[in-house]
Amino acid sequence: MVNYTDGNTRTCGLLANPARHTLSPFIHNNLAQMFGINMVYVPFEVPSGSIQDAVKGAKALNILGLNVTIPYKNEVIPYLDDIDPLAKGIGAVNTIVRMKNGGFKGYNTDMTGLYRFLQEEGVDFQGKTVVILGAGGVARPAAFLCGTKGAEKVFLLNRTYDKAESVADEVNKAIFEYGNDEKLTADGIPANGEDSEYPQIVIPMRLEDYKDLYKEDKFIVLQCTSVGLFPDVNSAVIEDSEFYKHVSVAMDMIYRPIETKFMKLVKEAGATAYSGLKMLLYQGIDAFELWNNEEGDEKIKVSREQADEVYRLLELEIIGARNIILEGFMGSGKSTVAEELAALLDMELLDTDKAIEEAEERTIKEIFEQDGEASFRDMETELIESVVAEHYRDMVVSLGGGLPLREKNGELLKAAGKIVYLRTKAQTVYNRLKGDTTRPLLKSDDPLKRINDLLGERSEKYESIADIIIDTDELTPAEIAREIINRLGVSFI
Structure with a gap:
């Protein structure tokens, strides 16, 4: 954009x-x-x-x-x-x-952004126990936020206890001064001479002692370490499933990947988990x-x-799906599924066949008859080149069946977004297209054999460039669209 x-x-x-x-x-x-x-x-x-x-x-x-x-x-x-x-x-x-x-x-x-999002989700720190994993640069402001927004206790867990203790002391003092700013002298001492000892809202704890938290029953967890950050996607700070049974709601400050192992463990225990991408937004x-x-x-x-x-x-940007590109043989349902996806995700729709027909003011059948197939394939390549060169985003792209076959086109498509192959059996294609006289490549005495032959030639190429493969024979277009969304891990409701 x-x-x-x-x-x-x-x-x-x-x-x-x-x-x-x-x-x-x-x-x-x-x-x-x-x-x-x-x-x-x-x-x-x-x-x-x-x-x-x-x-x-x-x-x-x-x-x-x-x-x-x-x-x-x-x-x-x-x-x-x-x-x-x-x-x-x-x-x-x-x-x-x-x-x-x-x-x-x-x-x-x-x-403030983190707090605003959590409030919109109905999460409130008031009177709650919060567990913060880590004591680094993100953990300190997170602990301060929880303490100033009414959390009863904030446990700060870290592998190095001295670091947790130092940060907890800093934050407890900062919380006290923030709440009593008008009463303080320049030295941070209450001007009225009251005892300067501040409440210990933030409590340091060794990470290995996490089981001591179970007496708290339920708690909110903020995951503030880099554990689980790409490419270390199969790790979590705490992997004990028992820990997650005590979690009411959690947020992982990491957003690459969008769903970390920590988040998966939270969800498996029946609690709600949010990605750090929400905080970024x-x-x-x-x-x-x-x-x-x-x-x-x-x-x-x-x-x-x-x-x-x-x-x-x-989300689409993070997973490399700035555009969602549908490939597959004719009759696989690309155009209809693309319309469903675009509506669900509020994205623009680009059908390459229709775009070329509109630009040429001719049907594909006419282009084939007048200029030949090679000329049409050049038009397809030029269209995809423009998508990449102009940095088009937020589109669902439905490809003509032969477009991915050129090696250059495959490279361009990889650069343009996530490629989804709608894999369809020859008999299904035949059942959907029999009687359709607008398909130049199906002019044959035996259309089913022609479909089989073409699928045999193209399937390996389709599969080689696909990020996701979905078998479509038993699915409706709406079901295929939702399966694509699920496989991408994108929100749409």
Whole structure:
């Protein structure tokens, strides 16, 4: 997707190092398009030691707002004009917003986004026990969030107990200061002389002692380690099935893969598990609203339905299915299934045969008769080349039966998205197409034999480039579409 830009376009972006693999432009440019906002979002890769220059330059260039990620979430703070109390308590900024006076104010939408999503799902920390796995960079703000949103106890589990203890102490102090900020002196001591000892909401624990948690009955779990991150997809921090029987709801901060082993274990125990992709999306939504609303004004508010739409597109992007491409022999149901998929996923539809007919203002039968098959195959290749070259996204593509046979086309299709082979038996094809005189390749005294011969020639090629193979003979188009969605692991309800 490319946003239209002109002299009135406002710019937002990301300060990171590296910045090339970010999904943030995808989130924000889709949101801008949804709301008709003349805004474009781009990544800025900031060299080490240059974050002050980057902030100064952003001010001079009238940048509307910025996200900040590793390694600059802490480093950027001294160069901001103001900081939100929550971001101050967390000790990290991931969103910078231009104020009316031209200065920049720092926020942490990682945590507000996470909280907003969980609230929408009916998950509340108030009076609950929360278990956080890990004590790294994500665990600290997560513990702070839980503590400031009413969690009764937050257990911080880590392989190295000293690290868990240090982080727990930092967070307990930060929670106390955040709740009592108006009573504190510059030294962080209560001005009224009260005892400065702060409540121990966050409790450190050795990871191997996780069974001690069973006395808590049910708890919320936030998985904040890198265990299970691609390519280590078959691992979880805790693999004991008994642990998961005590989980009420869980979120894995990892989103590659979308469903981690941790999430699978949670679901197998009957609890609800969410991907970190939700946190990524909602931190972006909170940032987008901050940039496009004046403080205290909420003219721009992303609805749950709009968030779900962007989330589906994010899922497709993560799994490499920026487009879903259907291949198969004639009569396999590609066109009908493509229509079902496009409707379920709210995606655009491209039927290559129809697109060529519209461009040529001739039927395929006429193209075959007038120019020959080779000319038609060249047209197919040119069409797929344009899909790749123009970075078309969010489409369900129904291919002509012979299009994948060219080696070059197979390479192009792999670059364009996920390929689904709708495998169909010859007899089924014959039953569906008998009497159809519009198929040039079926002009034969024995159409069934012709179908068998062609399938024999093509099946191996179809299978060699397919990411997913679905046998369609006993399924309706609607059932095939839902099976594709299930196999891709994409949300559609």
